[in-house]
Amino acid sequence: MDTRGNTGDLRATPAGVARLALALIWLLAMPAMAAPADETGDDVLRGVGAHFAWIVFDAIEADLEAATGRKIELYGKNSMLGVGCNAAVKLARQASEHGDTFGFVCCPLSEEEVEREGLIVHPLALEPILILVHDDNPIDDLGSAQVRAIFRGEIDNWKQVGGPDRPIVVVTRLHCKKRPGHWKTILPSPGDFRPTRLKANSAAAMVQRINDFAGAIGHTGTTWIFQPGDHVKALSIDGVKPTAANLADGSYPFHRQLSAITNRTPSSDVIKLIREAQQGPAFRRVAREYELLPLNPQER
């Protein structure tokens, strides 16, 4: 799989950081802002969430605005500055009749959390989890068992899987640990991972570490946009590439679920928006671009 196909500039730029900072401020001030927004008839639909879901919503923003007739504001690029899955839950919970908000998450929520927060989960798609290595690494394919053994630390040298005599540097980003996180398709709990590993705090840091260490192995979603200078590549697992089709037939083992979340009484516009996100033509186009497997059966 060519992971460098998408060259859109979605890296953290000063303007982007500024927008994220504004979003954070806005998020923190949300309770105070809600009432005046209602009184003034705020026409904006605001969505906050994890980067990988943000990629989807951002790509179809124009279609969403057309479907709802309202302006859409989205925050979550690079999941930086605290804008991620937790923020998505918080914003979804705070939605009101006159202050329409929603969230989007990059991993499934537990039933307990859904119940506790009073949420409705609107699944969008399954996203393949790429197993990344440095592109100097001659290994192009590993078995899923080997991958798990590597992440557990049972295999610590590439020569053990037919590669060069080079220590394996495991890089992980085990976010949303209290949820059925996307990484849990690799290993179910943090304690299962090799202790002597690099812990990336963002998808960008994950890619950077793999760039730095020739013996590194890590993971990220297919919606991550790699840069031309990146020296990483995605492995096939058990000879299966990380595609939507291989997810659909169950041959590719690592994936996560991208979802939108709302409170229990979402507005009609929010419902329209989510329906458009789940079934609209723009979403289908984006899904194809990023090898996403839509979770609405009608759209498969």
Add this chain to the structure above:
Amino acid sequence: MLRTYRARITFYNALLMVFLASILGYTYFYSRNVILEEAEIHSLNLSNLLRSNIEMEEEKLLHYTEVVRDDLNIQEYMFITTEVGGDKQALWRLYRRGFGWLPVANTVFIDNDGKAILGEEHRDLVQAVNDRSDGASEGIFYHQGETDFELVTWANIYYQGGPRGIVALTHPIDREWLEHHHFFGGNYLLIGEDGRISLSDLEGAEGLQFQPEDGIIRIDENVYRVRPIPLSGEGDKDYRLWLVISEQELLDKLAHHSSLILLLLLVGGLAVLTTGLLSVRNFNRPMNQLMQITQAVAEGKLPKLKKSAETNEINALVNHFAEMLTALRNKQAEIDRVHRQLKENAITDALTGLYNRHHLSNLFPKLLAQVRRERKWLCALLLDLDHFKRINDEHGHPAGDRCLIHASELLRASSRASDYLFRIGGEEFLIISISDDAEGAMILAEKIRRSFEARACQVGDREIVITASIGVSCADDGRPAKQAMSNLLSQADKALYRAKALGRNRVVNFSDDLTQETVTK
């Protein structure tokens, strides 16, 4: 000693000059000591200032080291590199990406076994860090690297509760560094190592022996004061960095001060000397003038003394003295006038103004000596007014006095300037004339007789005709003056008597022969 005021003033001025010189000399030596003490204090302050700046540099580099040490990514990469055997270059790339901007010369990462993870080429530095890192979490020391003397800071890197290695950063103590601190602190700096000057911003110093004695080193016959600047990690006797202060520069300052003081001494001395000379001159000139004047007065002179317009005390004294001399001169002139009057009165007749008989006694010896010397005749013309008693009786004594005066006027008018005129009795006059021969005397006598005959005495509106009988005697028999005068007058008297006897109004010349006489009328 010092009897005169001039000497005293000179002495006082000399004392003043000595006092001035003493003050300036004391000032010079005091300034010299102050400069030397200040130089010591200055060097101490400079060294403290440099030490303070160097400490700031040390702290800054240590802070950089701490920033690297505290970076979570660095810690993680160190951990992975040391524990997993990850690619060392990954750590290097991370360091370059995150801290490549740090102004440091060298960077080394060392694992827990003391082996270099990065910076293997700096073996000496790695060894030095290993030698000094026992038991401490961070530190500062100085190290002589392969090319430069270096400031080294290091810190242990921890991750997941355990040490993962050491990061060490260096900053070169090179010429640029020395020049920077030279600019900041002035003077010079040097690095002394193994008894030699390994680095210095003092020209020509590098490579020379460095063995300071009593804080002094000598380079090319120049003396420099040196003061150690302790560096972190040094022992008490292992100073490497030294502050250098040129003694010549201090001496230049002293020379500048001494020149100024000497100039002040010279100017002050000249001022005192000039003041003294002016004082002496101002005092001496009027004093000398007064001395000369008083000396002249003591000798009976009364010289003129010009008064001065100045009003100081001595000039006032001189002016008073001049006024006193003027008064004395006036008094002396009055005395002289009175004296001359008295003298004139003693030898002249009060009524006619002619010489009296008394003066004849004084004058005759001189006249006699003159005619004897000049081989001429001394002639006596004895004149008596004829019948003068009758004038007094007929016209009164005032008229008689008037006619006596008239007679004297006729005598003055008829005689020569060289003739001497006397009134020797009531109406009797004497003319002493020096003549080449007796004939001349006779001519004179006849001239006189005729003048009487020709011009009457005017008394009021009356004219009184007066005639005169004259006896002439011109003889010198070589007798002494007194006898000669008596003889001459006696002969003239005899001739006068003869003229009277012959009927008056005539001239009779006496000859040696008493019987021989010349009578003219």
